[in-house]
Amino acid sequence: xxxxxxxxxxxxxxxxxxxxxxxxxxxxxxxxxxxxxxxxxxxxxxxxxxxxxxxxxxxxxxxxxxxxxxxxxxxxxxxxxxxxxxxxxxxxxxxxxxxxxxxxxxxxxxxxxxxxxxxxxxxxxxxxxxxxxxxxxxxxxxxxxxxxxxxxxxxxxxxxxxxxxxxxxxxxxxxxxxxxxxxxxxxxxxxxxxxxxxxxxxxxxxxxxxxxxxxxxxxxxxxxxxxxxxxxxxxxxxxxxxxxxxxxxxxxxxxxxxxxxxxxxxxxxxxxxxxxxxxxxxxxxxxxxxxxxxxxxxxxxxxxxxxxxxxxxxxxxxxxxxxxxxxxxxxxxxxxxxxxxxxxxxxxxxxxxxxxxxxxxxxxxxxxxxxxxxxxxxxxxxxxxxxxxxxxxxxxxxxxxxxxxxxxxxxxxxxxxxxxxxxxxxxxxxxxxxxxxxxxxxxxxxxxxxxxxxxxxxxxxxxxxxxxxxxxxxxxxxxxxxxxxxxxx
Ligand SMILES: [Zn+2]
Numbered sequence: 033x034x035x036x037x038x039x040x041x042x043x044x045x046x047x048x049x050x051x052x053x054x055x056x057x058x059x060x061x062x063x064x065x066x067x068x069x070x071x072x073x074x075x076x077x078x079x080x081x082x083x084x085x086x087x088x089x090x091x092x093x094x095x096x097x098x099x100x101x102x103x104x105x106x107x108x109x110x111x112x113x114x115x116x117x118x119x120x121x122x123x124x125x126x127x128x129x130x131x132x133x134x135x136x137x138x139x140x141x142x143x144x145x146x147x148x149x150x151x152x153x154x155x156x157x158x159x160x161x162x163x164x165x166x167x168x169x170x171x172x173x174x175x176x177x178x179x180x181x182x183x184x185x186x187x188x189x190x191x192x193x194x195x196x197x198x199x200x201x202x203x204x205x206x207x208x209x210x211x212x213x214x215x216x217x218x219x220x221x222x223x224x225x226x227x228x229x230x231x232x233x234x235x236x237x238x239x240x241x242x243x244x245x246x247x248x249x250x251x252x253x254x255x256x257x258x259x260x261x262x263x264x265x266x267x268x269x270x271x272x273x274x275x276x277x278x279x280x281x282x283x284x285x286x287x288x289x290x291x292x293x294x295x296x297x298x299x300x301x302x303x304x305x306x307x308x309x310x311x312x313x314x315x316x317x318x319x320x321x322x323x324x325x326x327x328x329x330x331x332x333x334x335x336x337x338x339x340x341x342x343x344x345x346x347x348x349x350x351x352x353x354x355x356x357x358x359x360x361x362x363x364x365x366x367x368x369x370x371x372x373x374x375x376x377x378x379x380x381x382x383x384x385x386x387x388x389x390x391x392x393x394x395x396x397x398x399x400x401x402x403x404x405x406x407x408x409x410x411x412x413x414x415x416x417x418x419x420x421x422x423x424x425x426x427x428x429x430x431x432x433x434x435x436x437x438x439x440x441x442x443x444x445x446x447x448x449x450x451x452x453x454x455x456x457x458x459x460x461x462x463x464x465x466x467x468x469x470x471x472x473x474x475x476x477x478x479x480x481x482x483x484x485x486x487x488x489x490x491x492x493x494x495x496x497x498x499x500x501x502x503x504x505x506x507x508x509x510x511x512x513x514x515x516x517x518x519x520x521x
Contacts, residue, residue, distance in 0.1 A: 039247040040278050044210055044240055044270060045202035048217065049195050050227045051165070051235040052096040057192035058164045059087030059130065064193055067233065071170075071187035079164075079192030081126025086318050089114075093162060093194040094137065094324065098332045100196050100226035101138025101160045103339065104217065111323045112137055114162075114316040122186050123167040130316055131197075136161030137322070143220070144341065145212040148205065155213050156201040165193040175297065196227075202241065207270040211263050214238065219340050223365045231262055238266045242273045244281060252277050252287035257301050259294045269294040273301055343368055351381040360389050366403040367393070370410050377414030384417050391434060407440040415443040425452060426507055428499060459514075462498075462506050466514045469497045480519065491515070 057064055060078035077085035098108055112135045116128040141157035167188040171181035178184065198217065204210050218229045218236060229236045238260040244252040257273055260266045272294075277287050292301040338346075340362045347358035362368045367388065374384040392406055392413070399405075416433060419425040425433065429452040436446035470477060473494065480490050491512070498511045 037247075038282065040274075040281065041245045042205055042270075042274050043202045043243050043245055044204040044206075046200045046204060046210060046213065046266075047239040047241070048198045048214065049165075049237045050100070050198065050221060050229055052093055052100065052162075052194040052196055053225065053227050054090060054092040054096060054194055056090055056092075058090050058093045058162070058194040059192055062192065066189040069189065071185070071189060074189045075191065080188060081128075087130065087316075089319060089322065090194065094322065095332060096194070096226045097137050097160065097162045097196050098324065098329065099224045099336065100198075100221050101141065102333055102336055103220045103224035103226065104138070104141040104143060104157050104160065104198065106138035106141030106157060106160055108324060108329050109135075109137055109139055110325075110329075111321040113321050114319045115313045116316050118312045118314070121166070122184070123169050123188075123191070125167070125188065125191070129164060129166060130319070131163035132161035133163075133313060134161075137324070143213060143216050145209060145216055148208060153203075153209070155203045155209075158199045158201050160196050160198045163195050163197060165190050165195050167191040202243075207267045207274070210240065210270055211267050214263060214266060216341075219363065223340055224336055225365075234261060237261050240266065240270055240273070242270060242277065244274070244277045244287065246281055250281060252281055253289035255287065255289065255301075256291045257294055258291060258304075259296075262296075265294060265296050268299055269301060272299065276301070337365065340365075340368070347381075351375070351385075353382060353385055357382075357385050357389060360393070361385055364403075367396075370403040370406070373410035374414045374417070377411045379414035379417040380421055383421065384414065387413060387417060387434075395438060406438075408434070408437045412437055412443045412446075419443075423507070459510075462502070462510060462514050463518075465498055465501050465506075466511070466518050469494060469501060470515070470518055473497070477519065 051064075054064055056062060057079055060076050062074045062076050062079055066074040078087055101108060112132055114130050115133050115135075117131050117133065118128040120127055136159040138160040139158065141160070142154050143157065145153050145155055147153040167186050168190050169178075170176070170185045170187065171178050172183040173179060173181035200213065204213055214236075221227050222229050227235060239256060239258045240260070241254050241256050243254040246252070255273060255277065257269050260269050273292070280287050288303075291304045293304050294301050343362045344355070344358045347353045347361065348355055351358075353361070361371050370392070371381075371385060371388055374388070375381050392403065392408070395401075395406055395408075396403060416425070416430055416437070420427060420430050425447075429450070432450040433443070433446045433452055436449045437443065439446075441449060476490050476494060479485055485491060494515055495508065495511050498515070499506060499508070502511075
């Protein structure tokens with residue numbers, strides 16, 4: 033068999049760390065939100081692991097862990113244990129990390145994605161376990177890396193933040209599928225309210241296990257690629273690793289089982305110089321076995337909202353939205369809830385969806401705010417949509433009313449401020465405006481009547497004048513009908 037006939041199938045599993053949304057850390061009462069605060073200003077003897085300090089498990093972490101697990105279709109496991117994973121590193125003052133490891137709170141979940149051919153594909157989730165985060169090292173080198181740094185500092189603010197590690201089965205076959213998987217996972221966890229999963233704040237980090245199966249029967253060994261903290265880095269790292277392993281196997285070499293680190297600036301993976309050593313696990317003697325009662329699980333289940341993919345299917349089936357529109361409206365929970373509140377106030381779903389997709393999302397993007405902070409409340413938008421539907425407000429007038437509502441005015445006041453008149457324009461009023469406009473544009477009428485306006489530009493010009501004069505109150509189709517009638521008479 034020649035080289036060219038060989039084909040390779042990537043076999044990929046992904047481990048994701050997400051920061052759970054809680055007020056305090058996992059084993060102490062230090063605040064979990066230290067954004068912009070001084071280094072080492074959110075620490076105590078417990079999260080520093082000082083002698084004599086005792087961890088107390090934060091109930092909210094367990095609750096959020098269950099919520100995330102349920103959102104990923106996992107079963108909740110009880111009782112479970114915490115272990116000490118012993119290793120020494122400057123970002124870990126205790127000398128061990130407290131983790132659930134192989135006895136996780138949630139297991140056997142799954143997520144649906146579409147494969148590279150566009151068919152539905154199930155990615156199985158092995159487990160979700162709880163653990164504490166470690167501190168953060170800052171190096172003085174210009175690129176922030178250890179290499180070439182003269183000084184390093186350590187900030188323990190992150191030490192003890194609650195993490196959930198989510199481990200997939202090796203069901204992923206391409207970088208694209210990997211990105212789809214993490215996108216779907218992120219959306220669900222955020223919907224559930226278990227984490228803000230803000231990538232820029234480091235609330236979601238990825239490692240990927242990549243190996244290759246060759247059509248000649250060879251299996252490459254598993255390589256663990258670490259250090260990705262964006263969707264793009266995950267995608268690029270997997271693409272790089274697939275190409276690298278194929279090259280090694282084509283040349284008859286052997287892919288070594290190793291840990292490699294992704295270098296985001298150079299876009300390559302490099303073998304880690306630190307040898308992965310055997311890490312000893314012992315049961316954490318300071319924490320009792322963790323028990324969650326069936327009643328508690330049921331209570332958490334009851335708080336789980338409708339998930340985005342179910343919502344999307346429902347919007348298409350019951351509300352008549354296109355898949356693209358439904359996907360935009362369900363991308364975040366606050367926008368979906370805004371949309372549903374509009375409909376509950378009697379707005380037509382398709383038209384309300386259009387306003388939200390265009391105007392509301394544009395405003396949210398410009399101001400960097402959530403749907404809850406948009407000055408136009410769902411009731412007000414529903415009123416606007418209904419007025420257009422009833423013919424009380426023209427589309428053009430509705431735009432100016434909307435602008436006024438964005439300043440925080442309720443519907444009725446916004447209508448007043450924009451100068452729009454609800455109730456539309458009756459035929460007599462429209463005929464009056466049309467005759468006034470035509471009277472002032474005799475030259476234009478001459479051109480139209482002499483047949484020079486083949487492209488209808490002059491006609492459009494007259495319509496525009498009428499629309500402006502009526503402050504957008506008239507319906508465009510009625511305006512053109514009125515002009516045509518006038519011209520014939
Ligand atoms: Zn603390």
